[in-house]
Amino acid sequence: MKFRNFFKILNNGVQLHYCTQPQPIQKITEKIGFIGDGNMAKAICFSVEKHNIIDFSQVYVSSPYRANLNIWKEKGANISIHNYEVARNADVIFLAVKPHFLKNALDGILENNNVDDIKNKLFISILAGYTLEDLEQFLKPFKESRIIRVMPNTPVLVGEGCTVYCPGKNVTQNDLSIVKTLMEVTGLCFEVEERFIDPIAAVCASGPAYTYLFIEALSDGGVRMGLHREMATMLAAQTVLGAGKMVLSTNKHMGTLKDDVCSAGGTTIAGIHALEKGGVRGSVIDAVQSATNRAAELRKAK
Structure with missing residues:
Protein backbone atom coordinates (compact mmCIF):
# COMPACT_ATOMS: atom_id res chain seq x y z
CA MET A 1 0.00 0.00 0.00
CA LYS A 2 1.16 3.51 -0.78
CA PHE A 3 -0.16 7.02 -0.15
CA ARG A 4 -0.32 8.81 -3.51
CA ASN A 5 -0.43 12.55 -4.12
CA PHE A 6 -1.69 13.99 -7.36
CA PHE A 7 -2.51 17.25 -9.15
CA LYS A 8 -5.90 18.28 -10.42
CA ILE A 9 -5.98 20.88 -13.17
CA LEU A 10 -8.37 23.71 -12.34
CA ASN A 11 -9.46 26.66 -14.46
CA ASN A 12 -7.37 29.00 -12.38
CA GLY A 13 -4.25 26.86 -12.15
CA VAL A 14 -2.88 23.68 -10.64
CA GLN A 15 -3.85 22.64 -7.13
CA LEU A 16 -2.08 19.92 -5.17
CA HIS A 17 -4.29 17.33 -3.52
CA TYR A 18 -3.30 14.52 -1.18
CA CYS A 19 -5.12 11.22 -0.96
CA THR A 20 -6.15 10.54 2.63
CA GLN A 21 -6.44 6.78 2.18
CA PRO A 22 -3.69 4.39 1.11
CA GLN A 23 -4.06 3.26 -2.50
CA PRO A 24 -3.30 -0.33 -3.54
CA ILE A 25 -0.44 -0.78 -5.98
CA GLN A 26 -1.89 -1.96 -9.28
CA LYS A 27 0.36 -4.30 -11.22
CA ILE A 28 0.01 -4.04 -14.99
CA THR A 29 0.13 -6.99 -17.37
CA GLU A 30 1.05 -5.16 -20.59
CA LYS A 31 4.52 -5.69 -22.03
CA ILE A 32 6.61 -2.53 -21.79
CA GLY A 33 9.15 -1.57 -24.43
CA PHE A 34 11.93 0.99 -24.57
CA ILE A 35 13.35 2.08 -27.90
CA GLY A 36 16.51 3.61 -26.47
CA ASP A 37 18.33 2.51 -23.34
CA GLY A 38 19.58 5.80 -21.90
CA ASN A 39 19.47 7.26 -18.40
CA MET A 40 15.82 8.28 -18.56
CA ALA A 41 14.70 4.87 -19.82
CA LYS A 42 16.60 3.23 -16.96
CA ALA A 43 15.25 5.69 -14.39
CA ILE A 44 11.64 5.05 -15.40
CA CYS A 45 11.88 1.29 -15.78
CA PHE A 46 14.01 0.58 -12.72
CA HIS A 51 7.56 -0.54 -6.93
CA ASN A 52 6.34 -3.94 -8.21
CA ILE A 53 4.26 -2.44 -11.02
CA ILE A 54 6.03 -4.61 -13.60
CA ASP A 55 8.57 -7.42 -13.73
CA PHE A 56 11.67 -7.24 -15.89
CA SER A 57 10.38 -10.28 -17.80
CA GLN A 58 7.71 -7.90 -19.24
CA VAL A 59 10.33 -5.44 -20.47
CA TYR A 60 11.74 -5.22 -24.00
CA VAL A 61 14.56 -2.81 -24.76
CA SER A 62 16.64 -2.01 -27.83
CA SER A 63 19.91 -0.23 -28.44
CA PRO A 64 22.34 -0.25 -31.39
CA TYR A 65 25.12 -0.87 -28.86
CA ARG A 66 24.90 -4.38 -27.45
CA ALA A 67 27.27 -3.57 -24.57
CA ASN A 68 24.79 -0.97 -23.30
CA LEU A 69 22.17 -3.69 -22.94
CA ASN A 70 24.14 -5.85 -20.49
CA ALA A 87 7.88 -2.62 -31.46
CA ARG A 88 6.59 -6.10 -32.34
CA ASN A 89 6.60 -7.60 -28.85
CA ALA A 90 5.69 -4.72 -26.53
CA ASP A 91 2.19 -3.33 -25.97
CA VAL A 92 3.41 0.00 -24.55
CA ILE A 93 6.48 1.49 -26.22
CA PHE A 94 8.55 4.32 -24.79
CA LEU A 95 10.30 6.40 -27.46
CA ALA A 96 13.45 7.11 -25.46
CA VAL A 97 16.10 7.86 -28.09
CA LYS A 98 17.79 11.23 -28.51
CA PRO A 99 15.40 13.49 -30.45
CA HIS A 100 17.60 13.69 -33.55
CA PHE A 101 17.69 9.86 -33.74
CA LEU A 102 13.91 9.38 -33.77
CA LYS A 103 13.47 9.29 -37.55
CA ASN A 104 16.26 6.74 -37.99
CA ALA A 105 14.86 4.61 -35.16
CA LEU A 106 11.39 4.48 -36.70
CA ASP A 107 12.72 4.07 -40.25
CA GLY A 108 14.56 0.97 -39.06
CA ILE A 109 11.24 -0.51 -37.94
CA LEU A 110 9.47 0.42 -41.19
CA GLU A 111 12.16 -1.25 -43.28
CA ASN A 112 11.17 -4.61 -41.81
CA ASN A 113 8.98 -6.72 -44.08
CA ASN A 114 6.66 -7.64 -41.21
CA VAL A 115 5.76 -4.09 -40.18
CA ASP A 116 2.05 -5.00 -40.43
CA ASP A 117 2.57 -6.90 -37.16
CA ILE A 118 2.92 -3.56 -35.39
CA LYS A 119 -0.57 -2.27 -34.73
CA ASN A 120 -2.75 -1.25 -31.81
CA LYS A 121 0.28 -0.03 -29.83
CA LEU A 122 0.50 2.71 -27.22
CA PHE A 123 3.57 4.86 -27.84
CA ILE A 124 4.88 7.11 -25.07
CA SER A 125 7.28 9.82 -26.19
CA ILE A 126 9.70 11.36 -23.69
CA LEU A 127 11.43 13.39 -26.43
CA ALA A 128 11.89 17.14 -26.30
CA GLY A 129 11.08 19.11 -29.42
CA TYR A 130 8.49 16.77 -30.98
CA THR A 131 4.84 17.79 -30.74
CA LEU A 132 1.93 15.39 -30.71
CA GLU A 133 1.21 16.39 -34.30
CA ASP A 134 4.78 15.51 -35.30
CA LEU A 135 4.67 12.20 -33.49
CA GLU A 136 1.28 11.19 -34.89
CA SER A 145 -1.54 3.16 -32.61
CA ARG A 146 -1.87 6.01 -30.13
CA ILE A 147 0.63 8.48 -28.69
CA ILE A 148 0.98 10.15 -25.32
CA ARG A 149 3.62 12.79 -24.78
CA VAL A 150 5.28 12.43 -21.38
CA MET A 151 7.89 14.68 -19.78
CA PRO A 152 9.58 13.07 -16.73
CA CYS A 166 -0.45 15.11 -22.69
CA PRO A 167 -2.57 12.60 -24.66
CA GLY A 168 -2.85 12.58 -28.44
CA LYS A 169 -5.78 11.61 -30.64
CA ASN A 170 -7.65 8.36 -30.04
CA VAL A 171 -5.98 7.76 -26.68
CA THR A 172 -8.25 5.62 -24.50
CA GLN A 173 -9.00 5.79 -20.81
CA ASN A 174 -7.10 2.53 -20.43
CA ASP A 175 -4.06 4.15 -22.08
CA LEU A 176 -4.21 7.02 -19.60
CA SER A 177 -4.62 4.57 -16.74
CA ILE A 178 -1.47 2.73 -17.85
CA VAL A 179 0.57 5.95 -17.94
CA LYS A 180 -0.69 7.05 -14.54
CA THR A 181 -0.07 3.62 -13.03
CA LEU A 182 3.48 3.60 -14.37
CA MET A 183 4.41 7.16 -13.46
CA GLU A 184 2.51 7.95 -10.24
CA VAL A 185 4.74 5.60 -8.25
CA THR A 186 7.79 7.59 -9.40
CA GLY A 187 6.62 10.89 -7.85
CA LEU A 188 4.23 13.64 -8.89
CA CYS A 189 2.30 12.97 -12.10
CA PHE A 190 -0.39 15.06 -13.76
CA GLU A 191 -1.93 15.94 -17.12
CA VAL A 192 -1.32 19.30 -18.80
CA GLU A 193 -2.10 21.04 -22.06
CA GLU A 194 0.66 20.55 -24.61
CA ARG A 195 1.53 24.26 -24.71
CA PHE A 196 2.89 23.95 -21.17
CA ILE A 197 5.26 21.05 -21.92
CA ASP A 198 8.31 23.14 -22.94
CA PRO A 199 8.37 25.45 -19.89
CA ILE A 200 7.58 22.53 -17.59
CA ALA A 201 10.52 20.64 -19.10
CA ALA A 202 12.73 23.67 -18.50
CA VAL A 203 11.72 23.69 -14.82
CA CYS A 204 11.38 19.97 -14.04
CA ALA A 205 13.32 17.97 -16.62
CA SER A 206 16.27 20.39 -16.68
CA GLY A 207 15.78 21.57 -13.10
CA PRO A 208 17.67 18.71 -11.42
CA ALA A 209 20.84 19.79 -13.26
CA TYR A 210 20.44 23.35 -11.95
CA THR A 211 19.83 21.97 -8.47
CA TYR A 212 22.89 19.72 -8.59
CA LEU A 213 24.92 22.77 -9.54
CA PHE A 214 23.56 24.62 -6.50
CA ILE A 215 24.17 21.66 -4.19
CA GLU A 216 27.74 21.42 -5.47
CA ALA A 217 28.25 25.14 -4.92
CA LEU A 218 26.77 24.92 -1.41
CA SER A 219 29.09 22.01 -0.68
CA ASP A 220 32.04 23.98 -2.09
CA GLY A 221 31.17 26.80 0.27
CA GLY A 222 31.24 24.42 3.21
CA VAL A 223 34.63 23.08 2.12
CA ARG A 224 35.90 26.64 1.68
CA MET A 225 35.00 27.29 5.30
CA GLY A 226 36.65 24.15 6.65
CA LEU A 227 34.13 21.29 6.35
CA HIS A 228 35.19 17.94 4.95
CA ARG A 229 33.73 17.31 1.48
CA GLU A 230 31.65 14.28 2.42
CA MET A 231 30.01 16.14 5.30
CA ALA A 232 29.49 19.32 3.28
CA LEU A 248 5.22 21.28 -0.71
CA SER A 249 3.94 20.53 2.78
CA THR A 250 3.50 23.94 4.46
CA ASN A 251 1.62 25.74 1.65
CA LYS A 252 3.65 28.85 2.49
CA HIS A 253 5.08 31.14 -0.18
CA MET A 254 8.81 30.71 -0.77
CA GLY A 255 9.40 34.32 0.26
CA THR A 256 7.70 33.67 3.61
CA LEU A 257 9.76 30.54 4.20
CA LYS A 258 12.91 32.49 3.35
CA ASP A 259 11.94 35.27 5.76
CA ASP A 260 11.34 32.70 8.49
CA VAL A 261 15.05 31.80 8.30
CA CYS A 262 16.37 35.37 8.08
CA SER A 263 16.83 36.96 11.50
CA ALA A 264 17.32 40.72 11.64
CA GLY A 265 21.00 41.50 11.17
CA GLY A 266 21.83 37.79 11.23
CA THR A 267 23.99 35.41 9.26
CA THR A 268 21.34 34.20 6.78
CA ILE A 269 20.36 37.65 5.52
CA ALA A 270 24.04 38.38 4.99
CA GLY A 271 24.24 35.28 2.80
CA ILE A 272 21.03 36.25 0.93
CA HIS A 273 22.54 39.67 0.25
CA ALA A 274 25.59 38.01 -1.31
CA LEU A 275 23.40 35.77 -3.49
CA GLU A 276 21.32 38.72 -4.69
CA LYS A 277 24.45 40.69 -5.55
CA GLY A 278 25.63 37.68 -7.55
CA GLY A 279 22.40 37.64 -9.56
CA VAL A 280 21.37 34.10 -8.61
CA ARG A 281 17.65 34.78 -8.99
CA GLY A 282 18.03 36.34 -12.44
CA SER A 283 20.41 33.61 -13.58
CA VAL A 284 17.95 30.86 -12.66
CA ILE A 285 15.11 32.62 -14.49
CA ASP A 286 17.40 33.02 -17.51
CA ALA A 287 18.21 29.30 -17.37
CA VAL A 288 14.53 28.35 -17.52
CA GLN A 289 13.95 30.79 -20.38
CA SER A 290 16.97 29.50 -22.30
CA ALA A 291 15.93 25.86 -21.89
CA THR A 292 12.38 26.66 -23.03
CA ASN A 293 13.64 28.54 -26.08
CA ARG A 294 16.01 25.69 -26.92
CA ALA A 295 13.05 23.30 -27.20
CA ALA A 296 11.55 25.60 -29.84
CA GLU A 297 14.89 25.68 -31.66
CA LEU A 298 15.01 21.88 -31.70
CA ARG A 299 11.59 21.80 -33.34
CA LYS A 300 12.71 24.18 -36.05
CA ALA A 301 15.99 22.30 -36.59
CA LYS A 302 14.29 18.96 -37.21
Missing part, protein backbone atom coordinates in the same frame (compact mmCIF):
# COMPACT_ATOMS: atom_id res chain seq x y z
CA SER A 47 11.79 2.73 -10.49
CA VAL A 48 8.55 1.19 -11.76
CA GLU A 49 9.95 -2.32 -11.31
CA LYS A 50 11.15 -1.46 -7.80
CA ILE A 71 22.66 -4.17 -17.41
CA TRP A 72 19.15 -4.82 -18.75
CA LYS A 73 19.97 -8.45 -19.55
CA GLU A 74 21.35 -8.99 -16.04
CA LYS A 75 18.03 -7.81 -14.60
CA GLY A 76 16.04 -10.18 -16.80
CA ALA A 77 14.77 -7.85 -19.52
CA ASN A 78 14.42 -8.94 -23.15
CA ILE A 79 17.08 -7.16 -25.21
CA SER A 80 17.75 -6.60 -28.90
CA ILE A 81 19.82 -4.40 -31.17
CA HIS A 82 16.78 -4.18 -33.49
CA ASN A 83 14.03 -1.67 -32.68
CA TYR A 84 11.57 -3.81 -34.62
CA GLU A 85 11.76 -6.52 -31.94
CA VAL A 86 10.63 -4.06 -29.27
CA GLN A 137 2.63 11.84 -38.38
CA PHE A 138 5.66 9.62 -37.71
CA LEU A 139 3.46 6.83 -36.34
CA LYS A 140 0.88 6.79 -39.13
CA PRO A 141 2.25 3.54 -40.63
CA PHE A 142 1.51 1.69 -37.38
CA LYS A 143 -2.22 1.02 -37.57
CA GLU A 144 -4.47 1.82 -34.61
CA ASN A 153 12.79 13.93 -14.90
CA THR A 154 15.61 11.74 -13.63
CA PRO A 155 14.56 11.77 -9.93
CA VAL A 156 11.84 9.30 -10.94
CA LEU A 157 14.59 6.76 -10.23
CA VAL A 158 14.34 7.44 -6.48
CA GLY A 159 10.57 7.97 -6.38
CA GLU A 160 10.80 11.76 -6.19
CA GLY A 161 10.24 12.57 -9.85
CA CYS A 162 7.94 15.04 -11.53
CA THR A 163 6.12 13.89 -14.66
CA VAL A 164 3.54 15.58 -16.86
CA TYR A 165 1.73 14.04 -19.78
CA THR A 233 27.82 17.44 0.41
CA MET A 234 25.58 15.42 2.71
CA LEU A 235 24.46 18.55 4.54
CA ALA A 236 23.92 20.51 1.32
CA ALA A 237 21.86 17.75 -0.34
CA GLN A 238 19.71 17.15 2.75
CA THR A 239 19.13 20.89 3.11
CA VAL A 240 17.82 21.16 -0.46
CA LEU A 241 15.65 18.06 0.03
CA GLY A 242 14.22 19.45 3.25
CA ALA A 243 13.59 22.89 1.77
CA GLY A 244 11.65 21.33 -1.11
CA LYS A 245 9.49 19.35 1.28
CA MET A 246 8.81 22.51 3.28
CA VAL A 247 7.49 24.22 0.15
Whole structure:
Protein backbone atom coordinates (compact mmCIF):
# COMPACT_ATOMS: atom_id res chain seq x y z
CA MET A 1 0.00 0.00 0.00
CA LYS A 2 1.16 3.51 -0.78
CA PHE A 3 -0.16 7.02 -0.15
CA ARG A 4 -0.32 8.81 -3.51
CA ASN A 5 -0.43 12.55 -4.12
CA PHE A 6 -1.69 13.99 -7.36
CA PHE A 7 -2.51 17.25 -9.15
CA LYS A 8 -5.90 18.28 -10.42
CA ILE A 9 -5.98 20.88 -13.17
CA LEU A 10 -8.37 23.71 -12.34
CA ASN A 11 -9.46 26.66 -14.46
CA ASN A 12 -7.37 29.00 -12.38
CA GLY A 13 -4.25 26.86 -12.15
CA VAL A 14 -2.88 23.68 -10.64
CA GLN A 15 -3.85 22.64 -7.13
CA LEU A 16 -2.08 19.92 -5.17
CA HIS A 17 -4.29 17.33 -3.52
CA TYR A 18 -3.30 14.52 -1.18
CA CYS A 19 -5.12 11.22 -0.96
CA THR A 20 -6.15 10.54 2.63
CA GLN A 21 -6.44 6.78 2.18
CA PRO A 22 -3.69 4.39 1.11
CA GLN A 23 -4.06 3.26 -2.50
CA PRO A 24 -3.30 -0.33 -3.54
CA ILE A 25 -0.44 -0.78 -5.98
CA GLN A 26 -1.89 -1.96 -9.28
CA LYS A 27 0.36 -4.30 -11.22
CA ILE A 28 0.01 -4.04 -14.99
CA THR A 29 0.13 -6.99 -17.37
CA GLU A 30 1.05 -5.16 -20.59
CA LYS A 31 4.52 -5.69 -22.03
CA ILE A 32 6.61 -2.53 -21.79
CA GLY A 33 9.15 -1.57 -24.43
CA PHE A 34 11.93 0.99 -24.57
CA ILE A 35 13.35 2.08 -27.90
CA GLY A 36 16.51 3.61 -26.47
CA ASP A 37 18.33 2.51 -23.34
CA GLY A 38 19.58 5.80 -21.90
CA ASN A 39 19.47 7.26 -18.40
CA MET A 40 15.82 8.28 -18.56
CA ALA A 41 14.70 4.87 -19.82
CA LYS A 42 16.60 3.23 -16.96
CA ALA A 43 15.25 5.69 -14.39
CA ILE A 44 11.64 5.05 -15.40
CA CYS A 45 11.88 1.29 -15.78
CA PHE A 46 14.01 0.58 -12.72
CA SER A 47 11.79 2.73 -10.49
CA VAL A 48 8.55 1.19 -11.76
CA GLU A 49 9.95 -2.32 -11.31
CA LYS A 50 11.15 -1.46 -7.80
CA HIS A 51 7.56 -0.54 -6.93
CA ASN A 52 6.34 -3.94 -8.21
CA ILE A 53 4.26 -2.44 -11.02
CA ILE A 54 6.03 -4.61 -13.60
CA ASP A 55 8.57 -7.42 -13.73
CA PHE A 56 11.67 -7.24 -15.89
CA SER A 57 10.38 -10.28 -17.80
CA GLN A 58 7.71 -7.90 -19.24
CA VAL A 59 10.33 -5.44 -20.47
CA TYR A 60 11.74 -5.22 -24.00
CA VAL A 61 14.56 -2.81 -24.76
CA SER A 62 16.64 -2.01 -27.83
CA SER A 63 19.91 -0.23 -28.44
CA PRO A 64 22.34 -0.25 -31.39
CA TYR A 65 25.12 -0.87 -28.86
CA ARG A 66 24.90 -4.38 -27.45
CA ALA A 67 27.27 -3.57 -24.57
CA ASN A 68 24.79 -0.97 -23.30
CA LEU A 69 22.17 -3.69 -22.94
CA ASN A 70 24.14 -5.85 -20.49
CA ILE A 71 22.66 -4.17 -17.41
CA TRP A 72 19.15 -4.82 -18.75
CA LYS A 73 19.97 -8.45 -19.55
CA GLU A 74 21.35 -8.99 -16.04
CA LYS A 75 18.03 -7.81 -14.60
CA GLY A 76 16.04 -10.18 -16.80
CA ALA A 77 14.77 -7.85 -19.52
CA ASN A 78 14.42 -8.94 -23.15
CA ILE A 79 17.08 -7.16 -25.21
CA SER A 80 17.75 -6.60 -28.90
CA ILE A 81 19.82 -4.40 -31.17
CA HIS A 82 16.78 -4.18 -33.49
CA ASN A 83 14.03 -1.67 -32.68
CA TYR A 84 11.57 -3.81 -34.62
CA GLU A 85 11.76 -6.52 -31.94
CA VAL A 86 10.63 -4.06 -29.27
CA ALA A 87 7.88 -2.62 -31.46
CA ARG A 88 6.59 -6.10 -32.34
CA ASN A 89 6.60 -7.60 -28.85
CA ALA A 90 5.69 -4.72 -26.53
CA ASP A 91 2.19 -3.33 -25.97
CA VAL A 92 3.41 0.00 -24.55
CA ILE A 93 6.48 1.49 -26.22
CA PHE A 94 8.55 4.32 -24.79
CA LEU A 95 10.30 6.40 -27.46
CA ALA A 96 13.45 7.11 -25.46
CA VAL A 97 16.10 7.86 -28.09
CA LYS A 98 17.79 11.23 -28.51
CA PRO A 99 15.40 13.49 -30.45
CA HIS A 100 17.60 13.69 -33.55
CA PHE A 101 17.69 9.86 -33.74
CA LEU A 102 13.91 9.38 -33.77
CA LYS A 103 13.47 9.29 -37.55
CA ASN A 104 16.26 6.74 -37.99
CA ALA A 105 14.86 4.61 -35.16
CA LEU A 106 11.39 4.48 -36.70
CA ASP A 107 12.72 4.07 -40.25
CA GLY A 108 14.56 0.97 -39.06
CA ILE A 109 11.24 -0.51 -37.94
CA LEU A 110 9.47 0.42 -41.19
CA GLU A 111 12.16 -1.25 -43.28
CA ASN A 112 11.17 -4.61 -41.81
CA ASN A 113 8.98 -6.72 -44.08
CA ASN A 114 6.66 -7.64 -41.21
CA VAL A 115 5.76 -4.09 -40.18
CA ASP A 116 2.05 -5.00 -40.43
CA ASP A 117 2.57 -6.90 -37.16
CA ILE A 118 2.92 -3.56 -35.39
CA LYS A 119 -0.57 -2.27 -34.73
CA ASN A 120 -2.75 -1.25 -31.81
CA LYS A 121 0.28 -0.03 -29.83
CA LEU A 122 0.50 2.71 -27.22
CA PHE A 123 3.57 4.86 -27.84
CA ILE A 124 4.88 7.11 -25.07
CA SER A 125 7.28 9.82 -26.19
CA ILE A 126 9.70 11.36 -23.69
CA LEU A 127 11.43 13.39 -26.43
CA ALA A 128 11.89 17.14 -26.30
CA GLY A 129 11.08 19.11 -29.42
CA TYR A 130 8.49 16.77 -30.98
CA THR A 131 4.84 17.79 -30.74
CA LEU A 132 1.93 15.39 -30.71
CA GLU A 133 1.21 16.39 -34.30
CA ASP A 134 4.78 15.51 -35.30
CA LEU A 135 4.67 12.20 -33.49
CA GLU A 136 1.28 11.19 -34.89
CA GLN A 137 2.63 11.84 -38.38
CA PHE A 138 5.66 9.62 -37.71
CA LEU A 139 3.46 6.83 -36.34
CA LYS A 140 0.88 6.79 -39.13
CA PRO A 141 2.25 3.54 -40.63
CA PHE A 142 1.51 1.69 -37.38
CA LYS A 143 -2.22 1.02 -37.57
CA GLU A 144 -4.47 1.82 -34.61
CA SER A 145 -1.54 3.16 -32.61
CA ARG A 146 -1.87 6.01 -30.13
CA ILE A 147 0.63 8.48 -28.69
CA ILE A 148 0.98 10.15 -25.32
CA ARG A 149 3.62 12.79 -24.78
CA VAL A 150 5.28 12.43 -21.38
CA MET A 151 7.89 14.68 -19.78
CA PRO A 152 9.58 13.07 -16.73
CA ASN A 153 12.79 13.93 -14.90
CA THR A 154 15.61 11.74 -13.63
CA PRO A 155 14.56 11.77 -9.93
CA VAL A 156 11.84 9.30 -10.94
CA LEU A 157 14.59 6.76 -10.23
CA VAL A 158 14.34 7.44 -6.48
CA GLY A 159 10.57 7.97 -6.38
CA GLU A 160 10.80 11.76 -6.19
CA GLY A 161 10.24 12.57 -9.85
CA CYS A 162 7.94 15.04 -11.53
CA THR A 163 6.12 13.89 -14.66
CA VAL A 164 3.54 15.58 -16.86
CA TYR A 165 1.73 14.04 -19.78
CA CYS A 166 -0.45 15.11 -22.69
CA PRO A 167 -2.57 12.60 -24.66
CA GLY A 168 -2.85 12.58 -28.44
CA LYS A 169 -5.78 11.61 -30.64
CA ASN A 170 -7.65 8.36 -30.04
CA VAL A 171 -5.98 7.76 -26.68
CA THR A 172 -8.25 5.62 -24.50
CA GLN A 173 -9.00 5.79 -20.81
CA ASN A 174 -7.10 2.53 -20.43
CA ASP A 175 -4.06 4.15 -22.08
CA LEU A 176 -4.21 7.02 -19.60
CA SER A 177 -4.62 4.57 -16.74
CA ILE A 178 -1.47 2.73 -17.85
CA VAL A 179 0.57 5.95 -17.94
CA LYS A 180 -0.69 7.05 -14.54
CA THR A 181 -0.07 3.62 -13.03
CA LEU A 182 3.48 3.60 -14.37
CA MET A 183 4.41 7.16 -13.46
CA GLU A 184 2.51 7.95 -10.24
CA VAL A 185 4.74 5.60 -8.25
CA THR A 186 7.79 7.59 -9.40
CA GLY A 187 6.62 10.89 -7.85
CA LEU A 188 4.23 13.64 -8.89
CA CYS A 189 2.30 12.97 -12.10
CA PHE A 190 -0.39 15.06 -13.76
CA GLU A 191 -1.93 15.94 -17.12
CA VAL A 192 -1.32 19.30 -18.80
CA GLU A 193 -2.10 21.04 -22.06
CA GLU A 194 0.66 20.55 -24.61
CA ARG A 195 1.53 24.26 -24.71
CA PHE A 196 2.89 23.95 -21.17
CA ILE A 197 5.26 21.05 -21.92
CA ASP A 198 8.31 23.14 -22.94
CA PRO A 199 8.37 25.45 -19.89
CA ILE A 200 7.58 22.53 -17.59
CA ALA A 201 10.52 20.64 -19.10
CA ALA A 202 12.73 23.67 -18.50
CA VAL A 203 11.72 23.69 -14.82
CA CYS A 204 11.38 19.97 -14.04
CA ALA A 205 13.32 17.97 -16.62
CA SER A 206 16.27 20.39 -16.68
CA GLY A 207 15.78 21.57 -13.10
CA PRO A 208 17.67 18.71 -11.42
CA ALA A 209 20.84 19.79 -13.26
CA TYR A 210 20.44 23.35 -11.95
CA THR A 211 19.83 21.97 -8.47
CA TYR A 212 22.89 19.72 -8.59
CA LEU A 213 24.92 22.77 -9.54
CA PHE A 214 23.56 24.62 -6.50
CA ILE A 215 24.17 21.66 -4.19
CA GLU A 216 27.74 21.42 -5.47
CA ALA A 217 28.25 25.14 -4.92
CA LEU A 218 26.77 24.92 -1.41
CA SER A 219 29.09 22.01 -0.68
CA ASP A 220 32.04 23.98 -2.09
CA GLY A 221 31.17 26.80 0.27
CA GLY A 222 31.24 24.42 3.21
CA VAL A 223 34.63 23.08 2.12
CA ARG A 224 35.90 26.64 1.68
CA MET A 225 35.00 27.29 5.30
CA GLY A 226 36.65 24.15 6.65
CA LEU A 227 34.13 21.29 6.35
CA HIS A 228 35.19 17.94 4.95
CA ARG A 229 33.73 17.31 1.48
CA GLU A 230 31.65 14.28 2.42
CA MET A 231 30.01 16.14 5.30
CA ALA A 232 29.49 19.32 3.28
CA THR A 233 27.82 17.44 0.41
CA MET A 234 25.58 15.42 2.71
CA LEU A 235 24.46 18.55 4.54
CA ALA A 236 23.92 20.51 1.32
CA ALA A 237 21.86 17.75 -0.34
CA GLN A 238 19.71 17.15 2.75
CA THR A 239 19.13 20.89 3.11
CA VAL A 240 17.82 21.16 -0.46
CA LEU A 241 15.65 18.06 0.03
CA GLY A 242 14.22 19.45 3.25
CA ALA A 243 13.59 22.89 1.77
CA GLY A 244 11.65 21.33 -1.11
CA LYS A 245 9.49 19.35 1.28
CA MET A 246 8.81 22.51 3.28
CA VAL A 247 7.49 24.22 0.15
CA LEU A 248 5.22 21.28 -0.71
CA SER A 249 3.94 20.53 2.78
CA THR A 250 3.50 23.94 4.46
CA ASN A 251 1.62 25.74 1.65
CA LYS A 252 3.65 28.85 2.49
CA HIS A 253 5.08 31.14 -0.18
CA MET A 254 8.81 30.71 -0.77
CA GLY A 255 9.40 34.32 0.26
CA THR A 256 7.70 33.67 3.61
CA LEU A 257 9.76 30.54 4.20
CA LYS A 258 12.91 32.49 3.35
CA ASP A 259 11.94 35.27 5.76
CA ASP A 260 11.34 32.70 8.49
CA VAL A 261 15.05 31.80 8.30
CA CYS A 262 16.37 35.37 8.08
CA SER A 263 16.83 36.96 11.50
CA ALA A 264 17.32 40.72 11.64
CA GLY A 265 21.00 41.50 11.17
CA GLY A 266 21.83 37.79 11.23
CA THR A 267 23.99 35.41 9.26
CA THR A 268 21.34 34.20 6.78
CA ILE A 269 20.36 37.65 5.52
CA ALA A 270 24.04 38.38 4.99
CA GLY A 271 24.24 35.28 2.80
CA ILE A 272 21.03 36.25 0.93
CA HIS A 273 22.54 39.67 0.25
CA ALA A 274 25.59 38.01 -1.31
CA LEU A 275 23.40 35.77 -3.49
CA GLU A 276 21.32 38.72 -4.69
CA LYS A 277 24.45 40.69 -5.55
CA GLY A 278 25.63 37.68 -7.55
CA GLY A 279 22.40 37.64 -9.56
CA VAL A 280 21.37 34.10 -8.61
CA ARG A 281 17.65 34.78 -8.99
CA GLY A 282 18.03 36.34 -12.44
CA SER A 283 20.41 33.61 -13.58
CA VAL A 284 17.95 30.86 -12.66
CA ILE A 285 15.11 32.62 -14.49
CA ASP A 286 17.40 33.02 -17.51
CA ALA A 287 18.21 29.30 -17.37
CA VAL A 288 14.53 28.35 -17.52
CA GLN A 289 13.95 30.79 -20.38
CA SER A 290 16.97 29.50 -22.30
CA ALA A 291 15.93 25.86 -21.89
CA THR A 292 12.38 26.66 -23.03
CA ASN A 293 13.64 28.54 -26.08
CA ARG A 294 16.01 25.69 -26.92
CA ALA A 295 13.05 23.30 -27.20
CA ALA A 296 11.55 25.60 -29.84
CA GLU A 297 14.89 25.68 -31.66
CA LEU A 298 15.01 21.88 -31.70
CA ARG A 299 11.59 21.80 -33.34
CA LYS A 300 12.71 24.18 -36.05
CA ALA A 301 15.99 22.30 -36.59
CA LYS A 302 14.29 18.96 -37.21
